Amino acid sequence: MPFSSHEDHNLPLLKFESMLKTNDVYFFDSEDFQEIIHHYLDSGKVALAKKAIKIGLEQHPSSSDLKLLQVEVLVFENRFHEAEVLLNQIEAFETFNEEVYIQKANIFSKQDRHGEAIDLLKKAIALTDENADIYSLLGMEYLFLDNYEKAREAFLQCLEADMEDYAALYNVIYCFDYLEDFDGAIDFLNMYLDKNPYCEVAWHQLGKQFMSKKMYREALSSFDFAIYSDDTFIGAYLEKGRVLEKMNRYNEAIENYEITLSLDDPTSFAYLRIGKCHERLGNLDLAKKFYYQTVHEDPLLDKGWLAITDFYFKQRNYQKALYYVNKAINIDSENVRYWKRCARINEQLHFYEEADLAYQKTVELGNYELQTWLSWIDILLKLGEYESMVHTLLQALEFYPEHPELEYRLAGTYYLLSDGLKGRYHLKNALRHNYEDHITFELLFPGVYQMKTVKNIIADFKKAS
Template sequence: MQFSAHNEQNLPLEKFESMLKTNDVYFFDTEDFEDIIHHYLNNGKISLAKKAINIGLEQHPTSSELKLLKVEVMVFENRLDDAEQLLSEIASIEITNEEVYIQKANIYSKKEDHSSAIEMLKLALSYTDDGSDIYSLLGMEYLFLDNYVLAKDNFIKCIEQDPEDYPALYNAIYCFDNLEDTQGAIDFLNKYLDKNPYCEVAWHQIGKQFFTEKRYKEAIAAFDFAIYSDDTFIGAYIEKGKVLEKIKRYNEAIENYEVTLQLEDPTSFALLRIGKCHEKLGNLDLAKEYFYKTVHEDPLLDKGWIAITDFYVRQDNYRKALYYINKAINIDTENVHYWKRSAFIHLKLHFYEEADLAYKKTVELGNYELDTWTAWTDVLIKLGEYNSAIQCLKQALEFYPSEAVLEYRLSAIYYMLGDAIEGSQHLKVALKTGYRHLKNMTESFPSVFSRNTVKNIITNFQKASN
């Protein structure tokens, strides 16, 4: 029984709390104690639950139900040995009580012995007439073992017995997703919706599956049904907006995102998406306004700072872009996406020393993308730091062995340093692995590729290739 405000059913709870305040002793039957304890557990009031259990067992020392609740609290507190001992006492009397096996399963699960937990839950199933909760617990144990097939099967069994168990429904779809069985998820949800046609959760989930399959028209229809079933379902408006964005119906996408702002406090996600849509529509002032709102609403959302920085980059307003990326870095100094953009912007502004430091930080934070290495090398070359550029390229080659754009750069640097032997060796590797990049490299290093010795190597390679 759930206690609620202004309800006659609250009397046992009020009576119990009055007893705690006055130190008077009142008698409650076991069912009242169970309801009181469940109320405290559901509200996270563990200490009060423990008091109710202790007083309950003083009044009803043989109650298996109260002892099982005590076991539940012990398991929650990781007092597993005590819980096992008390369970053994209960099991000797209540051998057919499914709750005994459920709690044993909880203990095994806490010990990460999920196979034994599964065996206990299967035993629990043999002693119950309503196995929906047990099937859900079985599904979770199979998830711990990464067995998505059996996890999915058990969540579906749970849903068959209790169609309104939405956590189980979400978990079943999670399993389908991990099995990359989108069509299987759609088939399952269609069967579910045949029996539960007004379930907004199921319509929402099948819409997401259609979106994955790029069946956008069906996805929109599904989200419309979700909204029809519950016109306050924010998730459906958000997902519908994402589909409309995908098919470039930006004004309609904005309308759906704006509904979510009316239903609850503004979310940074909705504000960001509205800004993106306005930018696509060419409404640059509105786009900028919503990007500002996004970072104001959630200063920790990196996508917001990236959106406003990229907005100014696309406008070639690198000074403004630098201002906002610096604000972002001040909030989160370990965000690799911020540092990479900082490096790019400094490069565009010809602040090469700052760009060098930013690219160094980008790599330190684990960004090893090819364009990071090449851009960093180009910055070092502009600074005349040729030896540092060589070390950077050699490090990059550990991630991209024989990558032509790296080999061309190494060749050019060695020639600039007067080391024609190393220069020619790297040039030959570059020509062999990426001849198509030659034109770009010729434009990037004209002083090197205009040399007769370099031209001869290229000519000889071309003759040998024909």
């Protein structure tokens, strides 16, 4: 039954759903079926979409558009072989249908055959003048292959078709960023803004590029233009606040962060930055207030808990610092930054066994910084755990071969374990790499340093040098 143009556009869908509830069979034209199927797919009702496709193909068995929607469902269900077979059937009759190549490319992409997907998308581009969406897909395929130059070219083609395709704009800048071509990004954005001078997104991105180059005045101007273009653009206020912090203009930074709180729901990031600004201004009570608001807003934000922990650490209130870092660890026990802070705080409180466990956890979670190893080893020295020291030092030397600070500590430990042969070997190795550091050796191992054999080794090395 045909519908007049003034009828409710939902009528085909309502009629189809009415048909499903009865034994009646209604006729729909191909376009109505496409509308119904798209509705179900967009709503995540795949089973109903499949039913509509089945009935649609029974009524319109030669409709390539319905078959392509069937392909879409097959791909969604990872039934790639069946989808390819159907696409080949469509291609045999419609060799110039770009959608066939797009769907084939989608299948290849899902199978990590990105090079083949790219070849198919290029064929699709050659078959149509409306190819902005295809260039977007092409750009994503190049990103999968880490070919950022080609990806950038593809996304630029999207922008040529539509200057306000902000997804493409972000992707172009992403490619520039990955290539660390900040100057290229700045030149591109300036050219873009010549054509689209009130694009707040472009001004915002330009400001971020200037931030990367530490050109803070230029960044500030860019964010001001972004705000002028859209005075509700929260991202621009946040970035402007960050720039003002870099310029030590903390009160102005606070004003910008506070604007974001009035424009939308408060964010933990804004609370945190306001707290940091107040702390730098010496407004400690206000800083503490905003740090607490940060973790109240987002209890899982590690930077918030670290800010409170560090706040009390700087005040030398180590007991409170320990309380909050342990609270953070209870929330996320795999956060290496929490354990690193925990180790330092326990060390200040002379809780050496707890510090030992915290440093061990820090390393287990992948923090292999030299200072972490040295701090852990020095804790073990205070505990008199010499065997554990040797084990830990040998681990550290795998990351920092023949590092003098580690070699001196290993030499001293072997002497404490009465292994003079190994002690002498590592002491000579340490002296060879950095003679001046033997002062640290004296401070850490005063008893060993006073040994006659050790003094002779150091004296002989000084004469030889």
